[in-house]
Amino acid sequence: MTDFHPNALCFGDEFPAGGVPCLVHVETQGLTIAFAADGNQGQAEAVPFSSVAVSAGGLDHDQLVLSWAGPAGQRTLYLKNSDVIRAFRQAAPDQLTMPLERAVGQVRRVRRRHRMVWGIAGGSLLALTLGLWFGNDVLVELAVDRIPIEWEQKLGESAYRDFLTQHEVAKDGPPVDAVTEMTHRLVSQIPDNPYTFEITVVKSDVVNAFALPGGYIVVFTGLMKEAERLEEVAGVLAHELNHVLQRHGLERIVKQLGFIAVVSIVFGNQQGLGQMMKQLGVELMTLRFGRAQETEADLTGLQLLHRAKIDPSGMITFFERLAEKDEGRVEWLSTHPMSSARAERLKDRLAGMPEQSLEPFTFDWSKVRAALGAPTGPGL
Amino acid sequence: MKSEILYPGAFPMVRIELAEGEHIKAESGAMVACSPTIDIESKMEGGFLGALSRKFLTGEKFFFQTLRASRGHGETLLAPTVPGEIVILDLDGVNEYMVQKDGFLAGADGITVESQMQSMSRGLLSGEGFFILKMSGKGMLVLNSFGAIHKIELKPGQEYIVDNSHLVAWSTTTSYNIEKATSGWVASFTSGEGFVCRFRGPGVVYIQSRNPRGFGSWVRQFIPVSE
Ligand SMILES: [Zn+2]
Numbered sequence: 001m002t003d004f005h006p007n008a009l010c011f012g013d014e015f016p017a018g019g020v021p022c023l024v025h026v027e028t029q030g031l032t033i034a035f036a037a038d039g040n041q042g043q044a045e046a047v048p049f050s051s052v053a054v055s056a057g058g059l060d061h062d063q064l065v066l067s068w069a070g071p072a073g074q075r076t077l078y079l080k081n082s083d084v085i086r087a088f089r090q091a092a093p094d095q096l097t098m099p100l101e102r103a104v105g106q107v108r109r110v111r112r113r114h115r116m117v118w119g120i121a122g123g124s125l126l127a128l129t130l131g132l133w134f135g136n137d138v139l140v141e142l143a144v145d146r147i148p149i150e151w152e153q154k155l156g157e158s159a160y161r162d163f164l165t166q167h168e169v170a171k172d173g174p175p176v177d178a179v180t181e182m183t184h185r186l187v188s189q190i191p192d193n194p195y196t197f198e199i200t201v202v203k204s205d206v207v208n209a210f211a212l213p214g215g216y217i218v219v220f221t222g223l224m225k226e227a228e229r230l231e232e233v234a235g236v237l238a239h240e241l242n243h244v245l246q247r248h249g250l251e252r253i254v255k256q257l258g259f260i261a262v263v264s265i266v267f268g269n270q271q272g273l274g275q276m277m278k279q280l281g282v283e284l285m286t287l288r289f290g291r292a293q294e295t296e297a298d299l300t301g302l303q304l305l306h307r308a309k310i311d312p313s314g315m316i317t318f319f320e321r322l323a324e325k326d327e328g329r330v331e332w333l334s335t336h337p338m339s340s341a342r343a344e345r346l347k348d349r350l351a352g353m354p355e356q357s358l359e360p361f362t363f364d365w366s367k368v369r370a371a372l373g374a375p376t377g378p379g380l
Numbered sequence: 381m382k383s384e385i386l387y388p389g390a391f392p393m394v395r396i397e398l399a400e401g402e403h404i405k406a407e408s409g410a411m412v413a414c415s416p417t418i419d420i421e422s423k424m425e426g427g428f429l430g431a432l433s434r435k436f437l438t439g440e441k442f443f444f445q446t447l448r449a450s451r452g453h454g455e456t457l458l459a460p461t462v463p464g465e466i467v468i469l470d471l472d473g474v475n476e477y478m479v480q481k482d483g484f485l486a487g488a489d490g491i492t493v494e495s496q497m498q499s500m501s502r503g504l505l506s507g508e509g510f511f512i513l514k515m516s517g518k519g520m521l522v523l524n525s526f527g528a529i530h531k532i533e534l535k536p537g538q539e540y541i542v543d544n545s546h547l548v549a550w551s552t553t554t555s556y557n558i559e560k561a562t563s564g565w566v567a568s569f570t571s572g573e574g575f576v577c578r579f580r581g582p583g584v585v586y587i588q589s590r591n592p593r594g595f596g597s598w599v600r601q602f603i604p605v606s607e
Contacts, residue, residue, distance in 0.1 A: 006474045009553060011582040017533025018551055018584040021474045059478065059552045067536070076536040076582060078553045080474075 004036040007081040013073045024079065026087035031066070033077070045070065049093050061110045064088070144250050149194050149214070152250055156214030160198070163218065170201040170221065174371040178363045179219055182234045182310075185361070186241055189307040195244060199237075207322070208332045211240040213249035223332060225374045226322065230365040231305075231314025236332075238301035238308075238315065246300065248293040294336065298346055302353075309359035316346045381488055383520055385466050386457075392466045393459045394522055396486065398449035405493060406458055406486040408445045415454030421446040444493075458486055460524035464588060467529045469521045469549075476516040476552040479523060482592070483548040488519030514552070523549055527590030534581025542577050545591045554583035 006021030010033060023034045030048040047068055057065040057078065064079040066088075079085055089101075170176050183199050195215035205222040212218075217240050219233070227233045243249065289297070298315075305312040323338035369375075381404070382397040393412060396404060400417075411420065447456050460466065462482075469477065471491060487493060494514040515521055523529070525548050532540055534554060544558070556579045579585050 006472060009474050011536050011553075013535070017535065017582065018475060019553060019582060021472045057553070057555060059550075059555055061555065063553065074536070078582070 006036065007079070007084055008033075009078045010035070011076040011078070012070075019078065022077075024077065024081075024084055026084060026091050028091060031077075031088075047075075049091075049096055052096065054096060056106045056110075061106065141251065144247050144254055147250060147254075152247070153214035155253070156212035156216045156249070160200075160212050160214075160216035160218070164200060164202075168203040170203050174363060174368040175221060175224055176201050178230065178361070178365070178368045179224075179233070179237070181361055181363060182230070182237055183217070183241075185308045185310065185359075186234070186238055186304055189304060190241075190245065193245075197241070197244070207325075209236050209240055210335070211243045211249070213244070213247070213253070215244050217241070217244070221372055224368070225372045226325070227318060228321075229314050229317075230361065230363075230368070231311045232318035232321075233314075234305060234308075234310045235301065235312070235315025235318050238304045238310075239297045242297040242300040242304065243289065243293070246293070246296055248289050248297065251293070252289065289335070294342075295345065298342065299349055302346060302349055306353055306356050309356060311358055312350055312353070316343055316350065319343060319346070381520065383468055383522065385468065389465070390463045391459075393457050394466050394468070394485065395455055395457055396522075397455045398447070398453065400449050400452050403446050403448035403489050404456075404486050405444050405489070405491070406447055406456075407460075407484055410458045410460065410485055411445065411447060412457040412459045414447065414456035415449075417449055417452040417454035418456055419448045419450045421448060458522070460485055462524070462526045462592065464525040464527050464590070465529040466522060466524050467586065469523065471515065471518055471521055473518045476514065477521065477549045478552060479513045479515055479521075479549040480547050481513060483523050483525065483586075483588075484513055484515075485524040486520075486522040487515065488521070490517050490519035491515055491521055492517040515549075523586065525586070525588035525590075526592045526595070527588050530587050530589060532579075532585040532587060534579060534583055534585065536582040538581040540579050540581075540585065542579060542585060542587055543591070544577055545593050546587045546589075547577065548586040548588050550579065550585040551583035553581075554585065555580050 004023065006023050008022055008024045009019030010022045011017075011019045020035055023036070025032045025034075025044075027046075030046060030050075031052070032044040032046050034044040047070065051068040051070075052066050053068065055065045055067075057063055058080075062080070064085050066077040066079065068075055079088075179199060179201055183197060187193060187197055197215040197217060199217045199219065201224075202218055202220050204220045205225075206220050207222045207226050209217070209219045209223050217237070219237070223236065224233055227236075302312045302315060305315060319336075319338055320343050322333060323343075325333075381399070381402055384395045386393045386395055398404065398418065414420075466485060471477070484493075492515070494516075529548060532542070534540060541559075550556070556577045559576055559578055
């Protein structure tokens with residue numbers, strides 16, 4: 001048993017389904033097959049070439065399959081060993097050469113096709129990785145374009161659910177009603193919207209709001225408290241909605257981790273990837289968008305407010321007022337650095353927009369503020 | 381190296397005895413207990429990106445641990461995460477198996493593990509992602525399943541159709557096609573897309589009696605979600 005080195009698997013009716021390991025030798029007139037199994041090493045089965053049929057088989061179609069009707073029944077031999085295959089090709093008679101060459105050709109074609117597929121896949125992967133590495137935004141967008149919305153939702157949803165379990169969620173009340181109505185108004189103005197937006201108000205004094213990939217938006221009561229007018233909250237919502245619509249989160253993730261990482265996160269249900277997912281969830285919350293992305297969210301947000309018949313100037317005044325606050329208290333500023341250029345750009349754009357009649361909301365903003373515990377009254 | 385399945389059935393463990401210098405590869409997180417003579421080497425170095433690129437470039441899996449009896453003879457107890465049977469296969473140098481990534485528990489040092497990406501379309505369609513492990517070489521291979529492990533034996537040319545999410549391992553002498561499940565097949569009710577593998581013998585296919593994805597979505601309905 002110790003010096004028995006099988007080089008093939010033999011299948012037959014009375015053999016186990018996994019095949020029996022055997023040692024194949026190619027002789028001038030045929031094959032000899034030795035089985036080590038039940039101690040009869042010496043007994044080799046001789047198979048003349050004349051009784052053998054040849055084909056290619058196996059998982060990747062890369063094994064040489066020989067079959068024949070032996071005295072003990074039908075036998076099938078699976079060969080992978082290249083030395084044996086070469087010897088067989090040299091020794092096999094003419095009547096076998098044709099189908100054999102065809103089989104070998106088939107194997108070669110499959111291998112070549114595999115190599116080509118992998119070459120192309122590997123090449124484009126490398127190009128993509130390198131491109132991402134050097135921050136080629138075109139490649140990022142190309143990759144992001146290929147990611148289905150459902151994947152994006154999977155990415156965002158688990159981070160969202162995770163976040164919500166760790167925070168106190170406002171289930172109802174005037175602030176929730178107000179945010180819901182504003183979101184509905186805005187979303188109804190998005191043409192061909194592929195997302196189902198989910199929005200949650202979190203009870204926290206932190207002045208923040210964020211959007212996760214896939215359409216999950218969180219607004220903190222602390223941010224609502226800072227808003228003097230409802231249009232200011234609507235401005236933040238419009239901005240965050242556009243981060244989702246422009247797939248900014250996904251672009252950042254792809255840029256940071258690479259397309260393949262996204263693919264493996266979505267498809268992997270493996271432990272390591274689960275942990276990775278958690279880690280990523282943390283990153284998603286504190287995701288800093290690029291300056292170009294912020295500008296895009298600002299400007300498309302402004303247009304969205306305009307279409308939804310909500311006064312867009314609230315967005316600008318809110319941004320300006322938040323910027324005057326102590327930076328440490330306003331979480332939103334850490335991901336949204338405010339600059340005068342930013343406000344000016346928005347004002348410019350707003351000035352160029354056609355007049356739009358405004359449509360009031362059904363909720364009473366002073367009641368929302370009262371529910372939030374913010375100062376109310378005519379002085380505001 | 382000696383191995384033994386303890387508590388066969390739904391909640392088994394496997395005990396592996398290692399002589400000094402021997403080592404095994406184990407799924408990270410599989411180790412329950414071990415002798416103090418055994419060192420654990422984790423392969424996840426250089427962070428996720430490093431591990432990922434290494435995985436794709438060299439085929440080395442980043443979710444493996446190496447358990448090495450570097451300071452003398454010892455034993456280790458391994459258990460899978462999910463309830464289900466363990467089966468030990470013996471690779472003899474000729475037979476090779478493809479193993480679905482969650483099905484691998486441990487392998488002897490003589491076993492070569494290649495993480496093969498399936499051909500792109502196969503991988504994307506089969507819902508198992510790209511991670512299929514090819515096991516070759518000589519020695520013990522320990523597989524685990526979700527539920528019981530069932531062995532399907534195929535004669536040359538014999539065909540059998542298996543729901544994708546029930547696959548654990550299959551020998552490389554088989555060939556298979558992935559087909560879209562017809563309405564009669566309930567594959568994974570999370571994704572709604574059902575895919576089945578049509579295997580063709582000769583060879584052996586190991587399947588698991590429960591579907592982890594299906595179980596996951598079944599459990600999920602009982603978890604309250606705060607809105
Ligand atoms: Zn922003």
